[in-house]
Amino acid sequence: MKKVEAIIRGNDFDRVKNALKQVGIVPLTAYPVQGRGVQGGVPPYDLLPKMKIEIVVKDKDVEKVVDVIIRNARSGTPGDGKIFVIPVEDAIRIRTGERGNEALY
Numbered sequence: 369m370k371k372v373e374a375i376i377r378g379n380d381f382d383r384v385k386n387a388l389k390q391v392g393i394v395p396l397t398a399y400p401v402q403g404r405g406v407q408g409g410v411p412p413y414d415l416l417p418k419m420k421i422e423i424v425v426k427d428k429d430v431e432k433v434v435d436v437i438i439r440n441a442r443s444g445t446p447g448d449g450k451i452f453v454i455p456v457e458d459a460i461r462i463r464t465g466e467r468g469n470e471a472l473y
Contacts (some may be wrong), residue, residue: 369424369426369455369456369457369459370454371425371453371455372424372434372453372454373404373421373449373454374421374437374441374449375401375421375449375450376419376421376441377418377420377443377449378418380419381398381422383441384436386425387424388433391436393429393432393433393436395423395435398419398420401418401419401421402416402418403415403448404416404429405467407446416447430453459471459472
């Protein structure tokens with residue numbers, strides 16, 4: 369299992385969310401964040417508003433998720449965001465006690 373974290377522009381969020389749903393990835397967590405990349409923000413703003421998406425997926429789905437995010441959040445200009453892929457040791461569905469891949473989706 370892997371956790372895919374993506375920081376994208378807020379106006380790309382609905383498009384990314386809907387595209388993920390179309391490929392069968394429905395569960396996700398999203399929240400507004402502020403940050404800056406290597407460009408250091410855009411004066412007069414130090415931190416820019418973004419959306420952060422977190423999705424824990426089966427190993428076989430990582431590249432599909434990354435591809436969907438890139439296709440739907442890339443404008444080709446600075447500020448498109450970043451994607452991080454992080455190993456996940458375990459997942460437990462609280463309601464049923466299912467563990468691992470069975471607890472995901």
